[in-house]
Amino acid sequence: MTRIWQNGELIASKEACVSAADRGFLLGDGVFETLAIHNGKPFDLAAHLDRLAFGLAVLGFADAVDIDHLNNEALRYVAGEGAGPGVLRITVTRGPAPRGLAPPAAPSPTIIMSLSPAPPAREEPISLHIAAATRRNELSPVSRIKALSYLDNIIALREAQSLEADDALMLNTCGAIACASAANIFIIRGDRLETPPVADGALPGTMRAKLLTFAQSAGLTAIETSLFANDVAEADHVLLTNSIQGIVEAGHCDGAALALRAGGAVERLRALIAAAIEEG
Amino acid sequence: MTRIWQNGELIASKEACVSAADRGFLLGDGVFETLAIHNGKPFDLAAHLDRLAFGLAVLGFADAVDIDHLNNEALRYVAGEGAGPGVLRITVTRGPAPRGLAPPAAPSPTIIMSLSPAPPAREEPISLHIAAATRRNELSPVSRIKALSYLDNIIALREAQSLEADDALMLNTCGAIACASAANIFIIRGDRLETPPVADGALPGTMRAKLLTFAQSAGLTAIETSLFANDVAEADHVLLTNSIQGIVEAGHCDGAALALRAGGAVERLRALIAAAIEEG
Numbered sequence: 001m002t003r004i005w006q007n008g009e010l011i012a013s014k015e016a017c018v019s020a021a022d023r024g025f026l027l028g029d030g031v032f033e034t035l036a037i038h039n040g041k042p043f044d045l046a047a048h049l050d051r052l053a054f055g056l057a058v059l060g061f062a063d064a065v066d067i068d069h070l071n072n073e074a075l076r077y078v079a080g081e082g083a084g085p086g087v088l089r090i091t092v093t094r095g096p097a098p099r100g101l102a103p104p105a106a107p108s109p110t111i112i113m114s115l116s117p118a119p120p121a122r123e124e125p126i127s128l129h130i131a132a133a134t135r136r137n138e139l140s141p142v143s144r145i146k147a148l149s150y151l152d153n154i155i156a157l158r159e160a161q162s163l164e165a166d167d168a169l170m171l172n173t174c175g176a177i178a179c180a181s182a183a184n185i186f187i188i189r190g191d192r193l194e195t196p197p198v199a200d201g202a203l204p205g206t207m208r209a210k211l212l213t214f215a216q217s218a219g220l221t222a223i224e225t226s227l228f229a230n231d232v233a234e235a236d237h238v239l240l241t242n243s244i245q246g247i248v249e250a251g252h253c254d255g256a257a258l259a260l261r262a263g264g265a266v267e268r269l270r271a272l273i274a275a276a277i278e279e280g
Numbered sequence: 281m282t283r284i285w286q287n288g289e290l291i292a293s294k295e296a297c298v299s300a301a302d303r304g305f306l307l308g309d310g311v312f313e314t315l316a317i318h319n320g321k322p323f324d325l326a327a328h329l330d331r332l333a334f335g336l337a338v339l340g341f342a343d344a345v346d347i348d349h350l351n352n353e354a355l356r357y358v359a360g361e362g363a364g365p366g367v368l369r370i371t372v373t374r375g376p377a378p379r380g381l382a383p384p385a386a387p388s389p390t391i392i393m394s395l396s397p398a399p400p401a402r403e404e405p406i407s408l409h410i411a412a413a414t415r416r417n418e419l420s421p422v423s424r425i426k427a428l429s430y431l432d433n434i435i436a437l438r439e440a441q442s443l444e445a446d447d448a449l450m451l452n453t454c455g456a457i458a459c460a461s462a463a464n465i466f467i468i469r470g471d472r473l474e475t476p477p478v479a480d481g482a483l484p485g486t487m488r489a490k491l492l493t494f495a496q497s498a499g500l501t502a503i504e505t506s507l508f509a510n511d512v513a514e515a516d517h518v519l520l521t522n523s524i525q526g527i528v529e530a531g532h533c534d535g536a537a538l539a540l541r542a543g544g545a546v547e548r549l550r551a552l553i554a555a556a557i558e559e560g
Contacts, residue, residue, distance in 0.1 A: 018298050019296070021296075022298075028431055029431060093305075116378070140415060141413060
């Protein structure tokens with residue numbers, strides 16, 4: 001059983017707790033990152049900490065968190081716990097404060113790091129459902145940061161699972177596809193690798209960024225463009241990406257089979273990710 | 281110093297803490313209520329618990345919380361702590377769970393009640409700013425429940441305060457006014473008391489419900505209708521309502537003076553609220 005890192009202290013997981021006055025708990029006032037542990041190290045840590053810092057800036061308390069220090073502590077924590085393949089979560093909240101929405105002038109952030117086992121790899125193509133109950137709000141800056149609140153995503157995922165689909169696709173307020181419940185979406189169409197722009201409500205995922213970078217080496221042209229349900233239905237291949245699972249293929253959407261015609265390109269992308277992981 | 285009620289135990293406020301694996305903390309997976317304490321009792325408790333139960337149903341774990349028991353415990357807690365005028369907050373989360381978005385099949389909710397002093401009453405009309413940085417998502421069921429995540433509201437309030445306004449008005453994705461950062465909005469126009477419908481992203485506030493009920497006795501006709509910036513600018517009177525402050529008048533919006541022409545009706549509404557409080 002690994003320990004939890006909390007504001008510089010290592011604590012047995014079962015005993016780790018957060019003040020009941022923490023704004024992260026009371027108001028969702030914070031951000032987080034989840035990173036894959038490969039070869040004993042958190043993969044793509046710099047990109048995750050960049051996004052974390054951006055999120056803190058959006059929320060207005062970036063000055064209260066020393067990102068370089070957090071970088072070093074994350075490396076030390078993961079190495080010290082002797083973590084095998086798994087998941088590192090870094091959570092940063094605005095910390096405890098008196099009741100009320102207005103943030104304290106000088107916040108004392110709560111920073112927590114925890115380790116979990118890697119989830120089982122998804123070898124088979126999964127099934128998707130386009131969630132009807134809720135929409136992702138691309139008009140909010142919260143859609144562009146990894147904020148604590150995942151209720152819309154949880155609602156979408158529950159709806160998908162109630163229909164025996166593996167994951168949900170979330171539409172934005174205009175009806176364009178934004179993302180899955182905890183992943184970005186890509187489609188391959190001919191030699192194009194297409195994904196919704198951040199302006200459509202896509203979280204700027206770290207694995208998404210990798211795929212956009214790797215596309216050319218995989219023989220694809222990366223394009224950020226709005227995607228709709230018919231684009232998914234007509235794609236040569238539909239992929240979900242996140243930092244933990246890498247690339248997951250989708251085989252069905254709302255009962256209809258999706259094409260899996262670009263397996264070669266998918267394998268080339270996977271190989272590029274594997275090489276990046278090997279390089280550390 | 282009052283104590284905190286946590287899943288049936290009374291704990292010194294400073295020691296009260298929540299598992300770092302609580303989904304309320306990690307994912308904003310929960311709901312809350314804030315109630316005014318008047319005459320030693322939480323005011324309008326039944327309405328708040330109704331909304332809480334509705335929120336739990338939306339999130340899919342209403343079965344895991346005994347609302348009647350919570351009602352009794354809330355009364356007992358407030359009486360036992362000998363609370364003066366103040367605020368009771370009831371927080372209910374889906375509780376601790378392993379990592380991942382998918383909720384556990386049999387959640388163990390975390391229920392916390394805490395007491396805070398009453399905020400200073402707002403005697404003078406306040407100033408408003410229409411927030412530009414974010415929009416309230418009326419297309420999400422989360423807009424209709426009092427969910428833990430208040431990040432959009434915090435962002436809107438910070439924007440308002442940075443411009444030296446007291447509170448923010450939040451627009452929905454269509455540009456209609458939904459609410460303030462922690463209050464519903466009403467305008468009085470002639471003999472009409474108008475407020476945005478819940479479908480526009482207005483939280484179904486308990487004080488909002490009271491005003492809709494009291495309108496007739498105050499000589500007004502209550503109407504739920506979409507409101508836009510020009511409706512606020514041209515209103516005879518602009519009011520914010522919530523369970524803690526009751527009715528607060530707005531005197532300015534984005535620098536322009538608002539009319540305060542319906543003071544008689546406002547006083548009649550306030551008297552009806554005061555009478556309801558007196559009745560308990």
